Amino acid sequence: MATSTEQEIMAEVKIPSGVKLTKEGSSIVAKGKLGTVKKDFLRIPVTITIEGDKATIKPYGKRKRDLAVTNTVRSVIQSMVKGVEKGFTYKVKIIFAHFPISVKVKGKEIHVENFFGERSARVARIQGDATKVEVQGEDVLIKGPSLDDVSQTAANIEQSTRIKDKDQRVFLDGLYIYTREEGM
Known part of the structure; x- marks a missing residue:
């Protein structure tokens, strides 16, 4: 029996109180006081779930490339939140x-x-x-x-x-x- 020492890759984005983040199919929509920003994540191999005041991003794999993709998606969602909040x-x-x-x-x-x-x-x-x-x-x-x-x-x-x-x-x-x- 082989034991795996690999750690699960995951990233979280905290959603401020003035911003509403929703998921519409493969798209993420951020709504705030400055407007609405919509981004499609169809071709990116990650699963995004939104629960309460945080969004969780999990990739399909566990390689170094999957960690990079996860961090990129996190940065994109953070910039969407920052944009509808501050611009x-x-x-x-x-x-x-x-x-x-x-x-x-x-x-x-x-x-x-x-x-x-x-x-x-x-x-x-x-x-x-x-x-x-x-x-x-x-x-x-x-x-x-x-x-x-x-x-x-x-x-x-x-x-x-x-x-x-x-x-x-x-x-x-x-x-x-x-x-x-x-x-x-």
Whole structure:
């Protein structure tokens, strides 16, 4: 008879009183004062149970990889809870040397106009319904409850002003992420 010294892998997430966490099929929904964040865990090999004020995550296996997957799911759920409770803010700086860049929010798109004197605007998409974008002087503020949506919107803005076919050490014009914060 072989005895196993392996320990069961498990992770828990404590749910604060102002946040409601529910399970809908393979999705987890976090509701709080700043809105709702929904994430699908269909393709991830873990079992998530929600009882009272904590969520428990158990993987299917007992290998090192399963521990990594479990900790990743725990981090994702923690960021969902943090997002509906406090929110996330990314700040993007507008930098130009010669041609003054103007940034405008039009619906679900951000238009970067007069970039290197170009006649047509460069366009970046705003991800998610709850993500808010505002321009304050030389800063663009991106706020929302979903870390995925806020960070992807900031990345879209930064990528829209990427310079090709020029030396990037000399031509520094563009929009660059410079601060990531919790709270809105």
